[in-house]
Amino acid sequence: MDLLSRLLHRDGLMLIIDKPAGVAVHRGPKGGASLEDAFDQLRFGLPRPPALAHRLDKDTSGCLVLGRHRKALERLGRLFKSGRIGKTYWAVVEGAPVGQEGEIDLPLGRLDATRGWWMRPDPLGLPARTSWRVLGGSPDNALTFIEFTPHTGRTHQIRVHAQAMGWPILGDPIYGSGRREDSAPLHLHARAVSVPMQDGKPPVEAVAAPPEHMRAGLARCGWNGEAQP
Known part of the structure; x- marks a missing residue:
């Protein structure tokens, strides 16, 4: 797997890469290939490869932040x-929201301890808040293009x-x-990230197509293939 061509940002503290969809970020309990297996490509002279600063679901693409050493992580x-x-x-x-923007404030909890990380709305769960706005829609209202901004970091938050x-x-x-088996892949993409890594300096920003x-x-x-407002 070529990660060098997917590099969006590089400095002495961190890297941001465009994660491909369909690849797990780290090896699960059942083993198998993962993105971490290719991190050695991203050492850029340091004695150790970078490490994950957060996670993206296997089927989610886009901006993934890596720390280059312990203090950065x-x-x-x-x-x-x-x-x-x-x-x-x-x-x-699928479908069309009522309105053009809003906020979802809905606590989340584990669906079932035997089902891994599957989640569900749960009034006794952890707080979870997501803003959304419509950027476009199909003429038949069958599909809608939405920008999501999560304000908390719960597992599968946007999906639930x-x-x-x-x-x-x-x-x-x-x-x-x-x-x-013939269904479309997950249509969720980590479009952009903004990281205020150093106080007093502008945040590091990256955007993934x-x-x-x-x-x-x-x-x-x-x-139309152009950046959205």
């Missing part, structure tokens, strides 16, 4: 935990929130209708 960990890192996601969802609102993400094999498998759905919703 500690700093990034604090920033993610405190919610200071800005994250923007693009998704194509979208399902709970009645417009699941296209191709979602867990929370949507993408359970058939949407993956090939999302482009037809985005085009149906009016996206």
